[in-house]
Amino acid sequence: MRLSRGGYLIREGFRSITTHGFMSFASVTIIMACLIIMGSVSLLSLNIDALIKDLESQNEIVVFVDEAITDEDAARTIGKNIEALENISSVEFVSREEAMDNFMSRYDESLMEGIDSSVFRHRFVVKLVDIAEMSETKMDLESLKGVAKVNAHLDYAQSFVTIRNVVTAVSLVLIVILVFVSFFIMSNTIKLATFGRREEIAIMKMVGATNGFIRLPFVIEGLVLGILGGGLAFLAEWGLYNVVTEKLVSSITGSLIDVVPFRSVAPQVFIIFMAVGILVGAFGGVNAIRNYLKV
Secondary structure (H helix, E strand, O other), X not given: OXXXXXXXXXXXXXXXXXXXXXXXXXXXXXXXXXXXXXXXXXXXXXXXXXXXXXXXXXXXXXXXXXXXXXXXXXXXXXXXXXXXXXXXXXXXXXXXXXXXXHHHHHXXXXXHOOOOXXXXXXXXXXXXXXXXXXXXXXXXXXXXXXXXXXXXXXXXXXXXXXXXXXXHHHHHHHHHHHHHHHHHHHHHHHHHHHXXXXXXXXXXXXXXXXXXXXXXXXXXXXXHHHHHHHHHHHHHHHHHXXXXXXXXXXXXXXXXXXXXXXHHHHHHHHXXXXXHHHHHHHHHHHXXXXXXXXX
């Protein structure tokens, strides 16, 4: 008996979707629109964050070895002390000869007439884990024995940190606002769809139907609409993202920018879209008939 009653309630939930086709379509459309907006903002934030991290990785510190240390092996031992410091991602040793070759490859060789590698110093090119701590790391490097000078672009580092913090804060605020607006709009859309069935709910209450019995078809309806909205939004986001990124990459500006491939984040986007769709649909279904159960 219970199984047959459960089957009846499930069928009623699916039947309601086709019976109120226009409102079901409106609910799915609203879910799709809100999820696409949230997804687009999140993916934009992800790409900006990746771009900033790439720029951060190019912001290097150059550590010059004391000119009194001419032996290359002796100079290399300083690298071990540098690697032992915190916030160090990588250390690359550049000998005097390599430094001279790099200089000659960038400038006119006539500038090097009568000059040999002795005018250059052994050095280390250091990359950091977090450029927000560049100032502290610079002081740690300067305190090492055998280090003569440390060149660090502190202004650029601070600019990158500021941009990263602003982008993170703005993206978080926008996503929170969009989530709130999405829940509000979708809940009211389902409420509107339920308004025309208030008399049906009242009659069911009067003949002794329990709140759970009345509520379940609406919950099932909300779940199905949420799943449809989440799945369609994922497909639409996928197509939209690929179209935009292809145009960006094909442009002049795009040649300088590496975008995050959608396939690398597709599983996470799909799970989030489906989870939000299901939660919003279920919440909307329950919330929509709450007032009509008070008979």
